[in-house]
Amino acid sequence: MASICFYFQVHQPYRIKRYRIQDVGQHSRYFDHQDQTNLNNRWILNKVSKKCYLPANELFIKLLRKYPELKISYSLSGVFLEQIRDWQPRVLRSFQALVATGQVEILAETYYHSLASLYSEQEFTDQIAQHRSIVKDLLGVEPRVFRNTELIYSDQIVAHIKKLGYLAMITEGADHILDWRSPNFLYQASESELPLLLKNYKLSDDIAFRFSSKDWSGYPLTAPKFAQWLSAINGSGELINLFMDYETFGEHQWQSTGIFEFLEALPGELLKHPDNDFITPSEVVERYEPIAKLSIPEPISWADVERDLSAWRSNSIQQQALEEIYSLESEVKKSQNNQLLTDWRRLQTSDHFYYMCTKWFADGDVHKYFNPYESPYEAYIAYANCLADLKLRLEEEQVNLSNQVSAMVQS
Amino acid sequence: MYGGPLKVLMFGWEFPPHNSGGLGTACYGLSTALASDHQLTFVLPRKLDLEHQYLNFEFGDREIDVQAVNSLLKAYADLNSYRAFLRGSLGNYGQSLLAEVERYSTQVEPIAQRVQPDIIHAHDWLSFGAGIKAKEATNRPLVAHVHATEFDRTGGTGVNQQVYNKEREGLEAADHVIAVSSFTKSTLVEHYGITPKKISVVHNGVLPDKPDRSQSLPFAKYKELGYKIVLFVGRVTIQKGPDYFLKTAKNVLSYLPKTIFLMVGSGDMAEQMINLSVELGISGNIFFPGFLRGQELHSIYQVADVFVMPSVSEPFGITPLEAMLNGVPVIISKQSGVAEVITHGFKADFWDIEEMTNQIVGVLKSGPLRQIMSKNGRRNAKVQTWKRAADKCAKIYQQVVRSS
Incomplete structure (x- = not known):
């Protein structure tokens, strides 16, 4: 028996506009870029909704009705849910319809798709709780399995997730942790013994990255071919974890590549093999026993070939920006100013630090990765200016607070 | 053949x-x-x-x-x-x-x-x-x-x-x-x-130069006192946008008063630029060392914290690459040919004084930014042989x- 576990990541950050030094102290609208460019969050959401979220959701609803055996799971960031609630209610309704099929599991994550797990246990906990609450509100369910931002994982993080009561955690089946072992089994964390689902990155990336690549030996990837690859795992594995960004469907792989036709044909092809079935992460934990323990002291992720944290904190500007934003935690929380707290948290979204990455850019190849800014340096300056403004607001709060206190003392 | x-x-x-x-x-x-x-x-x-x-x-x-x-x-x-x-x-x-x-x-x-x-x-x-x-x-x-x-x-x-x-x-x-x-x-x-x-x-x-490190650096006193140095190198002519440099300087000074600006070069607008700096009320923070070459120019690159080339129309523009070889972060006009080969620098329209101000202030305020731009900029310029x-x-x- 090989069980196929699909999990799709759905996320859109609040991108920072070109917030200049001239804006600091003048206004604090960091995220409201108005021109129709890749910094306009609403414009991007509308664009991706049309190309991906609406057609992909419609297709999955159809497939779930047609195949009652089909199961899929999603992780939707809190900032994504907020944006569709405010700007794309149709997309929200289609996710609600997906959940209503009973064949869809929703996973837990941090509300702000942040790196809080690496900097502050308290903030990490708060954001997970905030995410639970919006998922409950908008989708009516309570997640039981946790996936961290960009599948970032370490022994320390999993210990905390266990304390919070989650059933299992999802991460990357990185070569350097698995070595000779197969990702196609359930594992568990060495200390906390929490079950771990590991992404089969080869098969996942065949769809997510290579589907339309003409230089790839697997091209063209058809549903019968892919189903055959998966079925071949029967006997040598129990579980095939296919984890990818949901934007794969229609946004990264355009409609014209045939990605939707591929997806539509895939469940039928997989079910032709009697030993295949579909499973959600929490069902995995109920059905399978962990095959081995894994100790992962250094954080891993699903990003790039390195599968480490270098996409978000390998250079001096990323490190400085991260240290500075998290250094403000106690002051921001003391202020009890909700807008300040929200802005501070939106500035924690991992994408901001990703845009400052220079590791690919170092060879002068700008086109290797997506960046809505002209350069990582521009991304940093906009971010640094927001931080400067945020700090001004904090100072102002403190002055107001002490004025109130002295007024109270005098009266 | x-x-x-x-x-x-x-x-x-x-x-x-x-x-x-x-x-x-x-x-x-x-x-x-x-x-x-x-x-x-x-x-x-x-x-x-x-x-x-x-x-x-x-x-x-x-x-x-x-x-x-x-x-x-x-x-x-x-x-x-x-x-x-x-x-x-x-x-x-x-x-x-x-x-x-x-x-x-x-x-x-x-x-x-x-x-x-x-x-x-x-x-x-x-x-x-x-x-x-x-x-x-x-x-x-x-x-x-x-x-x-x-x-x-x-x-x-x-x-x-x-x-x-x-x-x-x-x-x-x-x-x-x-x-x-x-x-x-x-x-x-x-x-x-x-x-x-x-x-x-x-x-x-760009020609790699052979610096003579024994020389004492100009403007050392300013550096000791915590001033930052913004550098312009080019013929002082309409083509090079020296007037945009000075107008940007005035803006930068409103954020960072401890900044000095060097306009290195000579040309038919030199006198006009000296007058403009007086008019703008920033002459105390601007220096006009004239045309420099060799070791003197090299020392100036060594002390600069950021290099700006606001050319109105620049077919190529070698000086930003020279600055980058010396580890200086650069801000260059989008109306330049060298922008086609520089990925590790800021680009702005020559007339966009606000944006150049934002970029200069951003670079001057952040040690980590100068450090990474310096490192990557050097690498970027070195391959341009x-x-x-x-x-x-x-x-x-x-x-x-x-x-x-």
């Missing part, structure tokens, strides 16, 4: 340290790199003693045959500056710049006859006439190399029709045209009607020779 060494007759401009701008640096960099594989005769105009019409001189250890021809032509000469040279000179020179261009071109004929080149290569319009004459005399193909056009030099205002005609004549007579950037190529297509197929882009290189440019030129020669 294909692939083998070629006899190249090149019409260019004076090498450093006798140059007054990037054109001489470009001629030096390109011809020395080419000379390692090809046989080069380099002809340049130079004011010689009365008794000499020609002068043959050796050039270092490179096997370049350098021939000076007595002429008042100089890189960047324009109609006005020529009149000034002429007033201070004795000799049988042309009565106007255009007459001198014509006279120079007839003087080069005997050299061309003697060299019998495989290919002729002329740099910028002042030498296009010489290139055409040499082509006529030897029936060999001509490559016209464009480092700047009349549209760049005048910032788009007041293009001189006679100069334009001479430029166009050279471009049309050439068998192939080399532009220093895609930016310049599009000017040649749009304003000169040259077919894009006839134009290749060869980006300039004259060897790369020369190899591309050589390929073009081979193609032109084959099809002629």
Whole structure:
């Protein structure tokens, strides 16, 4: 028996506009870029909704009705849910319809798709709780399995997730942790013994990255071919974890590549093999026993070939920006100013630090990765200016607070 | 013949340290790199003693045959500056710049006859006439190399029709045209009607310099006192946008008063810029060290915290690459050719004072940003070599020779 576990990541950050030094102290609208460019969050959401979220959701609803055996799971960031609630209610309704099929599991994550797990246990906990609450509100369910931002994982993080009561955690089946072992089994964390689902990155990336690549030996990837690859795992594995960004469907792989036709044909092809079935992460934990323990002291992720944290904190500007934003935690929380707290948290979204990455850019190849800014340096300056403004607001709060206190003392 | 060494007759401009701008640096960099594989005769105009019409001189250890021809032509000469040279000179020179261009071109004929080149290569319009004459005399193909056009030099205002005609004549007579950037190529297509197929882009290189670290650095006292230094290096002419630099300086000072601005270079707008700095009330924070070269220029790069090139129209622009080699973060005009090869720097429209202010303040405020830009910028500039440019030129020669 090989069980196929699909999990799709759905996320859109609040991108920072070109917030200049001239804006600091003048206004604090960091995220409201108005021109129709890749910094306009609403414009991007509308664009991706049309190309991906609406057609992909419609297709999955159809497939779930047609195949009652089909199961899929999603992780939707809190900032994504907020944006569709405010700007794309149709997309929200289609996710609600997906959940209503009973064949869809929703996973837990941090509300702000942040790196809080690496900097502050308290903030990490708060954001997970905030995410639970919006998922409950908008989708009516309570997640039981946790996936961290960009599948970032370490022994320390999993210990905390266990304390919070989650059933299992999802991460990357990185070569350097698995070595000779197969990702196609359930594992568990060495200390906390929490079950771990590991992404089969080869098969996942065949769809997510290579589907339309003409230089790839697997091209063209058809549903019968892919189903055959998966079925071949029967006997040598129990579980095939296919984890990818949901934007794969229609946004990264355009409609014209045939990605939707591929997806539509895939469940039928997989079910032709009697030993295949579909499973959600929490069902995995109920059905399978962990095959081995894994100790992962250094954080891993699903990003790039390195599968480490270098996409978000390998250079001096990323490190400085991260240290500075998290250094403000106690002051921001003391202020009890909700807008300040929200802005501070939106500035924690991992994408901001990703845009400052220079590791690919170092060879002068700008086109290797997506960046809505002209350069990582521009991304940093906009971010640094927001931080400067945020700090001004904090100072102002403190002055107001002490004025109130002295007024109270005098009266 | 294909692939083998070629006899190249090149019409260019004076090498450093006798140059007054990037054109001489470009001629030096390109011809020395080419000379390692090809046989080069380099002809340049130079004011010689009365008794000499020609002068043959050796050039270092490179096997370049350098021939000076007595002429008042100089890189960047324009109609006005020529009149000034002429007033201070004795000799049988042309009565106007255009007459001198014509006279120079007839003087080069005997050299061309003697060299019998495989290919002729002329740099910028002042030498296009010489290139055409040499082509006529030897029936060999001509490559016209464009480092700047009349549209760049005048910032788009007041293009001189006679100069334009001479430029166009050279471009049309050439068998192939080399532009220093895609930016310049599009000017040649749009304003000169040259077919894009006839134009290749060869980006300039930058020469690695050998710093003498024993020298004490200028403005050291300011650095000790915590001042940051913003640097402009270029001819102080309309093309280079010195006025935008000063207006940006005023804005930056409102955020970071402990900043000084250096405007290095000379040119016809120098006095106007000194007056402007007084008008803007920022003269206390601006220094005009004049034209610097060699070790002096190098020391200035060493102390700078950020380099700004706000050119209105810059066909290439080597100075930001020099700054990057010295580890200085750069902010460059989007209206420049060098923007095509710089990924590790900021870019802004030359008129966007607000954005340049934002970028300068951003760089000056952040040590980590300066550190990463310095490291990556050095790497970015290092690969931009004259060897790369020369190899591309050589390929073009081979193609032109084959099809002629």
